[in-house]
Amino acid sequence: MTLQGLYRFFTEYGDKKYSLITKECIDRWQKNKDAAFFSEKVSKNGEMAEFSLKCSERISDERSYTAFQLFGALVSMAAQLAVFINQKFRVDIDFIRRNFGRPTEVINGTFCRGCGADSISSADIAEYILPTVIAERIVDGLENNTLEKNIVSVMELTAPEIELRRNSVKQRIENSKILFSEVRWHDGLCPVCGSGDTKTRRFLKSLNKNIFIPLKI
Numbered sequence: 607m608t609l610q611g612l613y614r615f616f617t618e619y620g621d622k623k624y625s626l627i628t629k630e631c632i633d634r635w636q637k638n639k640d641a642a643f644f645s646e647k648v649s650k651n652g653e654m655a656e657f658s659l660k661c662s663e664r665i666s667d668e669r670s671y672t673a674f675q676l677f678g679a680l681v682s683m684a685a686q687l688a689v690f691i692n693q694k695f696r697v698d699i700d701f702i703r704r705n706f707g708r709p710t711e712v713i714n715g716t717f718c719r720g721c722g723a724d725s726i727s728s729a730d731i732a733e734y735i736l737p738t739v740i741a742e743r744i745v746d747g748l749e750n751n752t753l754e755k756n757i758v759s760v761m762e763l764t765a766p767e768i769e770l771r772r773n774s775v776k777q778r779i780e781n782s783k784i785l786f787s788e789v790r791w792h793d794g795l796c797p798v799c800g801s802g803d804t805k806t807r808r809f810l811k812s813l814n815k816n817i818f819i820p821l822k823i
Contacts (some may be wrong), residue, residue: 608684609635609644610754611744615680618761619673623701624657641688648685667791668732672740677741679707692805699749707741710734711811713775715784717823720801723786724820726809728772729792735771742767782817785800 609632616625627647634640648654659674683706689695700715713734715726743760747753759765779786787797798802 607748607751607753608634608680608687608744610749611757612680612684613675614754614757615761618758619659619744621657624654625711627653628775639691641691642811643705645692648681654681668729671729671732672736672760672763675740676757679744680760682755683744685741692811699745703745704746706745707738711739712808713811715807715809716796716804717807718796718798718801719803719805720796721799723785723796723798724809725787725816726779726786727789727792727797729790730811731772731775732790733743735768735775739765739767739771744771778818781815782809782819784818784820 609628613625613628613632616628631644631647634643646652657677659670659677670733683702686706687697713726714730715724716730717724740760743756743765744753747756760768776786785797787795794802794804796802805823807823808821810821812819
């Protein structure tokens with residue numbers, strides 16, 4: 607199922623070469639339960655290791671970033687399952703859910719050395735929420751046989767939890783009195799004074815209040 611999901615990713619992305627490689631991996635698994643062939647293809651010197659996303663140069667653009675994260679998550683899932691299979695280690699969906707993906711409690715933002723403003727952008731929110739959404743969508747797809755549908759919903763940014771979590775994070779930012787910027791990519795400029803003298807600043811999710819706590823630079 608994970609290989610089928612990866613195949614759907616490549617067909618949606620329009621990459622014929624890697625679609626064909628994945629199709630061969632699927633055929634070998636279906637015929638001979640051969641997981642080693644896929645492991646070889648994603649190894650350091652394998653053909654899939656050469657794949658790169660031909661997206662916008664602004665990698666933090668939400669769609670480019672989403673595709674990058676989704677590809678990495680699918681390959682990671684399939685590669686780890688291949689290792690388990692080769693080692694005769696059985697896994698179930700509960701094991702996968704417990705061990706695949708890790709939510710982060712820290713969101714990146716920007717500190718301006720010119721005016722001292724803290725800010726978090728839409729691009730920062732995407733990088734904060736999407737890895738968790740993707741991991742959950744993949745596991746949910748494996749459990750309910752909806753992986754291909756889930757993959758498309760992530761690629762097209764139509765998965766409802768994306769907007770729900772984005773709005774939740776925006777509320778937390780507002781509660782924290784941190785400036786929110788609708789910028790969809792990192793331009794390095796302060797949204798308050800326009801200065802380019804900015805630095806990445808991390809903000810920790812509070813466990814007691816619905817706020818983010820600025821960490822020391």
